[in-house]
Amino acid sequence: MRDDAGFSLIEALVALVIMAGLLALLGSGAATGWRGLIASEQDRRALALAENELARAGIEWPLASGTRSGESGDLTYTIEMRPQGGDGLTQNRGPRVYWVGIEVRWRHGFAGRPRSVRLTTLKMAAPS
Numbered sequence: 001m002r003d004d005a006g007f008s009l010i011e012a013l014v015a016l017v018i019m020a021g022l023l024a025l026l027g028s029g030a031a032t033g034w035r036g037l038i039a040s041e042q043d044r045r046a047l048a049l050a051e052n053e054l055a056r057a058g059i060e061w062p063l064a065s066g067t068r069s070g071e072s073g074d075l076t077y078t079i080e081m082r083p084q085g086g087d088g089l090t091q092n093r094g095p096r097v098y099w100v101g102i103e104v105r106w107r108h109g110f111a112g113r114p115r116s117v118r119l120t121t122l123k124m125a126a127p128s
Contacts, residue, residue, distance in 0.1 A: 039108060043117070046104040049075055050119045053102050057081065063098045063125040077104045084122060096125040 049072055057063060057079065068079040084097040101120040108115045
């Protein structure tokens with residue numbers, strides 16, 4: 001009788017192909033996870049910038065109809081302010097309330113796909 005104690009060449013090649021396939025799957029999963037991590041970090045930075053700029057509105061500059069824009073690193077933003085009534089008229093009595101909206105834009109990934117986040121809130125103007 002023949003002794004079949006070792007692996008044949010075909011068995012070794014099949015095992016090698018299976019290992020290569022598993023390594024390719026692991027590499028693909030790791031790359032997808034890394035891209036997701038980078039995207040979530042960009043989203044977090046954009047949201048933090050939007051929240052910070054909304055908090056500054058009416059404190060570091062007065063609320064008034066119009067727009068402001070700026071940039072922070074690879075993020076650009078536009079802030080739009082308008083009276084709550086939308087007609088541009090302000091009352092002589094009572095607080096003035098403004099819609100304040102911010103849109104933060106950036107490019108994501110190697111292809112540079114445009115992404116953005118937009119937040120809007122109501123803010124009361126300081127009495128004049």
